[in-house]
Amino acid sequence: MSVYADVQVSRSAKALEPEKLAKLVNMSKYPVLITGGKLLENEKLVDVAVRINEKGIDVIACSASSKPLIERGVKPKFTTFSLHYVTQFMLDPDFRVEGKSIDLAIYLGFMPYYLSRVLSALKHFSKIKTVAIEPFYHPHASFSFPKVKDEEYYEMLERFVGALEVRV
Amino acid sequence: MSVYADVQVSRSAKALEPEKLAKLVNMSKYPVLITGGKLLENEKLVDVAVRINEKGIDVIACSASSKPLIERGVKPKFTTFSLHYVTQFMLDPDFRVEGKSIDLAIYLGFMPYYLSRVLSALKHFSKIKTVAIEPFYHPHASFSFPKVKDEEYYEMLERFVGALEVRV
Amino acid sequence: MAIKIEDVLRNMKLENVNITIGEIVEEGKVKAEAEERKEVREESLPVGPTPKPHILDLRYWDRVLLERFEPIYMPMQDFCNLCTMGPCDLSFNKEGACGIDLKTQKARIVALACSIGASAHATHGRHLLEEMIKEFGEDHPIDLGLEVDVVAPNIMTVFGIKPKKLKDLREVANYVEQEITRVLHTIHTGQEESYLDYESKALHVSMIDHVAMELADIVQISCLNYPKGDPDAPLIESGVGALDLEKPVILVIGHNVVPARFIDDYLREKDLHDLIEIAGICCTAIDTTRYDAKAKIVGTLSYQLRIVRQGFADLIVVDEQCIRADLLRECSKLGIPLIVTSEASVRGCEDRTNDDVNDIVDDLVNGRAKGVLIRDMEKLAKVAVKTAFKSFLRRSRRNVSVNVEEEIKKCVNCGRCVENCPHSLRIDLAFARAKNGDFSLLKELEETCIACGRCEQVCHRGVRIVDVIVRIGEAKRGKVRAGRGPIKDSEIRNVGQPIVMGTIPGVIAPVGCPNYPRARRELSEIIEEFLKRRYIVVTSGCHAMDLGIEGGLYEKYGGDFDAGCLVNVGSCVANSHISGAVIKIANIFAGRNLLGNYAEIADYILNRVGAVGLAWGAMSQKAASIATGFNRLGVPVVASPHCLKYRRGYVGKFWKRDKWWVYDIKSGQKVYVEPCPDALIVCAETKEEAIVLLARLCFRPADTYLGRQIKLTHYLELGKKYLGCYPDDWHLFVRTEQDLPLKMRDELLQILEEEHGWKIDWDKKKILEGPIRKYDPGFNPTLLKDIYEKYRR
């Protein structure tokens, strides 16, 4: 009648099209964008982050990604704490960013194995929704880009940013 | 471009319709049916085993399932060795049943967690194809019944037996 | 045409003339000489080649075992994530980032599990040793009673000394801890490349485990006035039904007698002994009743949640190992006070050791403290007794009511619980039927459920599944013979010969944890089959409890270590008396030197002593090391289907003839032998299969034809009874027509001729051709070249 449960993995991320992911973000109360170290190497990702921020989404810059962002005029809510810290904060229901409680976090520009651990922590121990807009499918996220070819990735990011509503 | 590989499971069984499973068996060179302890409690399973045997498929009776089978006229190739032994034998490329080398094994009537381990061993360390015709989906098998409701299970067994060709 | 064992025995007596020849004579002689020189030996025992062996010193013996009993791996997990280079996908025997392949990785996990198991007993033993030295002084003698001279067969064989005083055990404990640390070291990333070497480590640390267990048990027997090899140790009132619920109930859970003992002493001292029930779960239950026969055994691990949920425990005191990791949570839900006492199992509780007794009691009773840690055992005793009385007065306030009907109604039969149940028990179906008034499946569920609570974790309807199950069950009641400790030297003297000859068809040792559903019921059925057939049955731990509570077997079968007995040696650590007994056969009966002579002894046992362990539901890492320790000693173990999850078996291939050979010291030749035993640890799925398998694994190459006759008789009978036919391989065990049971001889000869192509001289009813080897009464097998050479000289 059912699966014999020794396949050792629990919930896997829903892989969604960029527009759908954007819709989820649009529906959330206080989403944040969390950026990682790839922004130091990849100007395109900086661009995407800037444009997401322009839609009114606050940025938490990890991994020293604040530097290129600040240069592009972004004012991150945090610049100093590594993703490990930020995750520890987010796991605490008391954590607020300027009085607001994060209900959804978008991740951009992290090493896959590094982000994966963080997503796993939030999956098991918090109610925050996590959205990975990364070139890898992230099973531990709540929602993730599907498995895509390299060249399609930037196009997907475009579609994602395009579908974000401006927040006020 | 791809899945970040920390979902900790490798190949999962193809869940196939009974007819397709039967076809695989029909195509194999020397398939055997391996029966388990549930036959001591469940007359319907004994019946299925008898009918599979009537199609010309040799039976290896484990878990003392030989008793009801012999009573119904089956002559198992083995009666005495537990599934643990039989698996150890099958993992050895030298193993022969009356000179024949098993290339496919059908499993019927085992405790799910018990069978699961065996299927895992054969999956990792042998080339033998394994077919689980059990009421649970068995991820470690090569092929398995899909997840079905209890009442559908016997019907699926019927369909499987029906689709088996008589071997000569 | 069933063969009656009595007939066989009667027949054998007629032929019982010329059997004391060959090795038997030799062994007898050696034994007699040895006896004479006993005094001398005491002082100047020879020491064998491997006292205090390290990992590599017995590797040559492991290689012999592993060559025959090939490891089989059944991965639970395709990945490894033991270091930060991972996770590594090792499926299909791929290699990880450190280069390890799947098989080697699985062997590594087995070696780790055995190390954990050994560390548990080692720590337990160390704790007892230091406690007892504190109390009794380091010169306190090791004393297992007058009739036990060989007090420490494992320690003697492995470590190479015969300990006389507690202080002698300190260096043994140091050695044990050193070896465990050394094996654990090898688990570090980047060590072994071959699974065989991890198996050798698993075998090594598991041998050490038997040393650790022996140390622990001889300390407590020597100091705490336990029964000392007493076949008539008292029968203990056991089972939930045995509890007097009119009294405050202190429930002790775990494996270490120390806290319970202090409570017990305090009760006696204060004359409160009759006013309080001390009841135990798991091995602490066994050891507490060895200390005080008035204490009670509630049952095994699977009773922990059941009892808590029933709410009548007024205080729970835990020590270490096998304690549910949700006990504090569960107790506090009902307001049952919990005291923790061991560094291993503190559960986040505050250390109240230095606080005032009354403060602690108040906090516990009022629920201000859900649980407390008390490290001072005298204070613990006071707190426990006071708390129990006060808490007893509040027992009625604990809300344990369950509206079974309502709970059943809540269920929507979605099956999520079934997917999460380790046994895939059909809770959904049981509830569905119960809704229609048919409680039979629910009853069945109660019988098989191990009360682990995983089902409740996933039920989105919040059905109190375990509560319903508990409510359905009845309170069992039975008697368990208190753990008697060692087998007496005189008993070994009596049974040594019949065991080695095979005329006692085997020693069956049910040891382990009952976490296989239906184990309780099935275990007793399996064991009674062998008791009726006059095998020796020797048991310990949770299995020992079940045989009494479920099976009522202690009242039916005697406690002398002899044919048809049921001997309970004690708790888990008393398993060392079972390994000790087989070692003692080699020593007391056969005169083999023990000190530092492990390989010779194990080789002796493997070839001659038809002892088989049964772990019908082994659960813990300790179970893994206990079993593996038996394996290194040459004792096979049959395990329940769950044990496949240990990931590794040692299973030989009877059909590979070249694997089955020995050196024959008598003839001076390498000879092919029958494949017996053909596995060291192997699982069975059903009790029927287990029974036949146990009988099969009792064969030994050194069986006399009389012994072989008896063993074959049982094997053939059990085959017919449970498999519906003679077993596939019975003919492999036939060396001569004399091996065949008399009454069946014609039939069997015919089968040999027709089905196996053997040549028979029908006039003389003699086998002319067919057997693997000829029977030779002086046959003297060994698998070790050095032993062969030593005795050939």
Add this chain to the structure above:
Amino acid sequence: MAIKIEDVLRNMKLENVNITIGEIVEEGKVKAEAEERKEVREESLPVGPTPKPHILDLRYWDRVLLERFEPIYMPMQDFCNLCTMGPCDLSFNKEGACGIDLKTQKARIVALACSIGASAHATHGRHLLEEMIKEFGEDHPIDLGLEVDVVAPNIMTVFGIKPKKLKDLREVANYVEQEITRVLHTIHTGQEESYLDYESKALHVSMIDHVAMELADIVQISCLNYPKGDPDAPLIESGVGALDLEKPVILVIGHNVVPARFIDDYLREKDLHDLIEIAGICCTAIDTTRYDAKAKIVGTLSYQLRIVRQGFADLIVVDEQCIRADLLRECSKLGIPLIVTSEASVRGCEDRTNDDVNDIVDDLVNGRAKGVLIRDMEKLAKVAVKTAFKSFLRRSRRNVSVNVEEEIKKCVNCGRCVENCPHSLRIDLAFARAKNGDFSLLKELEETCIACGRCEQVCHRGVRIVDVIVRIGEAKRGKVRAGRGPIKDSEIRNVGQPIVMGTIPGVIAPVGCPNYPRARRELSEIIEEFLKRRYIVVTSGCHAMDLGIEGGLYEKYGGDFDAGCLVNVGSCVANSHISGAVIKIANIFAGRNLLGNYAEIADYILNRVGAVGLAWGAMSQKAASIATGFNRLGVPVVASPHCLKYRRGYVGKFWKRDKWWVYDIKSGQKVYVEPCPDALIVCAETKEEAIVLLARLCFRPADTYLGRQIKLTHYLELGKKYLGCYPDDWHLFVRTEQDLPLKMRDELLQILEEEHGWKIDWDKKKILEGPIRKYDPGFNPTLLKDIYEKYRR
């Protein structure tokens, strides 16, 4: 507006008048007195509250740490299958069949990893100890040179004795093994219910690890004539490029110097020393060069496969730990003989200890034996040298040619290798580009690849990926200063005050395994940033090698333990000198008693000593225990992104004000303090982030304002440089305007007023309101009530 550190320093000198007040004075006084009484102390040192602590004895300290530095778990695996009741789905913190929840289970795995780590060093230490006692006698003195009187700070602080002779260390080794066994015991199913208690065990066994490491290293220093705290220890020729390939090359791999040492001795004895290259990988490399400065360091773990694949090693001799588990397979493919020497890493090889030297050599050279085990080190040396010469003659026969172009052509860019690469390195893209003649990505790949070989395991086209990568790389060459062992007491005397005051802004300790890609390059960049800023840098193990081979830093920076130094203490076990140095600050500089006084010392360090570890790519279980041992001692560690896979961090929440308080011994009050350090182990993703984080974790509550000024200067500068702005939390570290770097004071005051709402008296340039607390030069913080009470009395 970058601030020059020189300016700050100059400014400070002007104000350098009244700083030796308060605690500093107190400490100085205590120190002086202590010095005077040195002779007396030697004989009658007071013993603190916890000599030979067991798990529970320091639990109160752990609770203090864990309250602040909350564990964070990042599961690698949702299931547990540690016992046969499983596998249990623990996702979303569900409970398993034993009742354990996911967090507790993860903590259990961490405690296990740390136990494995500790057992590795313990076994290494025990082995060295017994070997050296055999050779030098048990009365051989423990001697780390004239200038090191506090020879064993870890042993003193934990175990409570000051060892003088080798034999004194035996009881330390027994204790270490006992504690490891006790912690391992708690991993058994059914013990802890709270993750905090497993963390306490992890902390405990990791503290024990530092004891074990210290034991190991002081034994080898005392017996093997290693440098003894010598700042000018020789510079060792290192890197593949440093090898003289005209000679036979013996490659030693592992962590234990013993086999290499015997080979080295034999070469000298036979005057063959100049004819053979002895070269090492991993810690054996370091320890061999401490023994003989002519030996060479090849590199770290990630060089193992590279070197084998290049085929120039004529013989590989391995001991234990961190050795690839495919070495025998890989060597035998090329016909490179392998000798194994340790019980931990036998790799299925036959034990040839008792065979004739020439037979073994022949079998190895002819490939009849792919690898052999030799347990007798004298014989090993003979076999190794003979084999190396003979094998050298056949080096040309080893086929190591790779047709790079052809391999690249074979690739179909499917990306399977990328999915299996632990670093998701884009092999597919690198090959695709290379096909078109652009090798830049392939070069980049070579730089980042750790040569683990997982990619090759899955390539269905059989591309020899690692071979291609190896072929692309160039042979690096550099110099590594030989491990000097301990920090001298006089050095501690000199730097103790500036470190505790904060005027040396911090001690940065890069220790660990370089299995984070780019680690080699990045590590040197990180460290040079701190060297330039005149932090103390003290390193060990694989990181110590990389700083020389990749960074060339030893030639630029001095070896005295002082501002701006780069000190290599030695191999992994020499990490104990780093923990030892911080302990010695509390003792030698501040006069705190060490013996059996762990909690007080750790509390001292946590509040006063701005030391931070850096594990830029930690891999092994030893790395886990080393880091966790530093943590219990109050030393934070910054780790690479890979280290998230350890599953657990200790990360505080700066924004929870009530977590950050101390008892102030001076004022007699509980005071809120700045959150520093605010993590004990935490990961960073990029080198830029790591740099800022390291600077941030150097703050301590006890900093004087001068020290705080310097630390803030660096922190602000580094923030600007790497984050593009001042860090988020710099203002939290400001207690008084005097804390602000002079040159930036106006700007910073303005920010404090505008952005943080602080009240400023602009006339006096004084802060009126805002800081968490006022600055008090006599501030004397402790987190421990008993210490508070002791010093208040």
